[in-house]
Amino acid sequence: MKTKLKTELENIKEALIEMSDHLYANPELGDEEYASMQLLTDYLQAHGFHIDKGIVDRPTAFQAVYKSPKAGPTIAYLAEYDALPGVGHGCGHNLIGTMSVGAAVTLSKVLEEVGGTVIVFGTPAEETNGAKVPMSEKGIFKGIDAAMILHPSDQSYQSGESLAMDAIQFAYTGKSAHAAASPEKGINALDSVIQLFNGINALREHVPSDVRMHGIIAEGGKAANVVPDYAVAQFYIRAKERVLLDEIVAKIKAIANGAALMTGSKLEISNYELSYDNMVTNEALSHAFTANLEMISPYPIEAAKMGSGSIDMGNVSHVAPAIHPYIGMNQPGLVAHTTAFANQTITDEGHRTLVDGALALAYTGYDLLSDRALLQKVKDEFHRK
Numbered sequence: 001m002k003t004k005l006k007t008e009l010e011n012i013k014e015a016l017i018e019m020s021d022h023l024y025a026n027p028e029l030g031d032e033e034y035a036s037m038q039l040l041t042d043y044l045q046a047h048g049f050h051i052d053k054g055i056v057d058r059p060t061a062f063q064a065v066y067k068s069p070k071a072g073p074t075i076a077y078l079a080e081y082d083a084l085p086g087v088g089h090g091c092g093h094n095l096i097g098t099m100s101v102g103a104a105v106t107l108s109k110v111l112e113e114v115g116g117t118v119i120v121f122g123t124p125a126e127e128t129n130g131a132k133v134p135m136s137e138k139g140i141f142k143g144i145d146a147a148m149i150l151h152p153s154d155q156s157y158q159s160g161e162s163l164a165m166d167a168i169q170f171a172y173t174g175k176s177a178h179a180a181a182s183p184e185k186g187i188n189a190l191d192s193v194i195q196l197f198n199g200i201n202a203l204r205e206h207v208p209s210d211v212r213m214h215g216i217i218a219e220g221g222k223a224a225n226v227v228p229d230y231a232v233a234q235f236y237i238r239a240k241e242r243v244l245l246d247e248i249v250a251k252i253k254a255i256a257n258g259a260a261l262m263t264g265s266k267l268e269i270s271n272y273e274l275s276y277d278n279m280v281t282n283e284a285l286s287h288a289f290t291a292n293l294e295m296i297s298p299y300p301i302e303a304a305k306m307g308s309g310s311i312d313m314g315n316v317s318h319v320a321p322a323i324h325p326y327i328g329m330n331q332p333g334l335v336a337h338t339t340a341f342a343n344q345t346i347t348d349e350g351h352r353t354l355v356d357g358a359l360a361l362a363y364t365g366y367d368l369l370s371d372r373a374l375l376q377k378v379k380d381e382f383h384r385k
Contacts, residue, residue: 001110002102002363003146003369008109009102009359016102016358017351019043024346027083030125033060036081040101044120047105056134063140066108067282073375075365076320077104078313079277080126080149081206091127091344092329102358107365116369119144123312130312133274136319144320146368146378149313150357152345153336156297158290159255159281160186160304162311162324163212163238164245167273170196171254174265176229186227190220192265193231199236199255203248211248212238212308234272238310242277246287251316260324279307279314280385282321284377285364289323292363296354299330321382327357 019039028036029291037060049064077100077301079371080093089095104120112117121140123130138261139238141147177186200213207213221228237252239245260267281304284329314325329344330353344350368375 001114003364004110005106005366006359006363009362010102012105013355014045014284016098016354019101019254020094020098020354021346022187023081023097024089024342027088028081029085030128031058031060033081033124035179036060036097037062040079040081040097040122044105047079047108047192049104050137056131056138056301058124058131060122060124061131063324064104064120064122065117066104067117068111068115070112070115070116074117074143075107075139075213075368076121076144076147077361078147078149078152078316079120079122079145081122081126082125082329084337085128086335088342089345090231090337090339091169092336092341092345093126095152095350095357096149099354099357099361101371102354103361103365106193106358106362109290114366114369116141118299120249126312128333130276132312133315136315140312141316141320141343145375147322148174148285148289148361149324149360150326150363151276151352152329153326154292154334155330156299156301157326158301158304159286159323159325160279161240161281161307162279162309162314163210163240164242164278164314165238165276165305165310166237166245166249167271167275168235168249168252168272169272170233170235170239170263171268171270172231172260173268174199174227174229174263177227178299179225179227182320183227187229187264189231190228190265192259192263192267193220193233195259195262196233196256199259199263203251203255204296207248208239210240210242211244212236213252240278246264270332274312276297276310276312277314277318279311280317281323281326282317282378282381284374284381287326288367288374289325289360292361293327293356295363296360299328327360329353
């Protein structure tokens with residue numbers, strides 16, 4: 001059956017490459033990926049998938065379903081297609097979207113025989129305000145037996161961990177005054193922000209090594225001779241697990257309130273982007289995918305990278321068995337979020353990565369549909385964790 005899957009992917013290979021290159025040439029930012037979504041859904045619809053657009057109130061999100069008349073597991077592939085400002089597809093989301101679409105279309109060609117359902121979820125704005133978060137919260141992944149996404153990288157790595165993350169804004173309101181003539185009549189909101197930074201810097205000595213706290217002053221006044229009456233700091237706070245992150249955030253909020261008390265300003269705390277949970281890799285599913293990629297690609301697959309960033313796939317992994325491995329474009333040292341990374345996606349190696357990745361995802365989906373012992377192992381591990 002895997003021979004048939006390989007043949008089916010060969011039949012659509014050129015179309016996938018063309019779509020990926022088109023996405024590269026026409027990048028769209030998060031929640032603005034209208035043309036990108038249309039390109040992917042048109043192709044899925046042409047292959048018999050039923051399309052629902054605008055799910056979870058995100059206009060560029062979609063769900064594409066192909067259901068066999070025979071009962072069976074439900075396999076989900078997640079597609080990303082948002083780009084970065086000024087860089088384009090410097091994170092390779094043009095490959096991610098087309099790999100997932102290619103895997104789903106390929107797998108759909110054998111569903112009549114093996115049974116089951118394959119779904120592609122179009123998930124906008126991973127770089128900023130990831131749609132996988134409301135999808136997870138609103139039960140979109142309920143009933144999914146396995147959720148997979150494959151990310152391009154410099155070289156291949158097994159699925160690993162990512163950090164839980166909160167994006168928190170601290171907005172201080174003070175009182176303006178002439179900074180030289182009547183400073184005593186002012187309340188300096190910028191001083192509050194500076195004390196917030198000082199307090200967070202003091203906290204760094206007393207947090208585990210996996211915690212990351214990094215921020216900017218988004219607004220800090222307009223003129224040096226005017227006491228700033230409004231100042232804003234924005235922070236990303238990260239930790240290995242959500243429970244620890246919540247503890248750290250509580251301490252930082254206490255520091256923020258202390259800074260307001262010190263200056264007499266008023267404080268408003270809000271989340272300026274959605275919160276991401278830590279990634280929990282399903283190892284049984286990861287081993288199955290790794291074995292398939294090893295069968296397809298001659299390049300080595302390294303152990304999972306130590307997670308230092310945050311991904312909204314983490315939220316999915318808390319509600320369904322999930323993996324987020326990396327597939328190499330075979331240029332060690334290539335740095336993501338750069339034009340060089342984007343340009344690599346349209347080379348021969350980038351195209352090879354696309355084809356190999358889609359096939360490995362399709363093979364793994366087939367393993368889950370045909371091997372009930374593997375499927376049960378995946379489910380048991382998810383419930384245990």
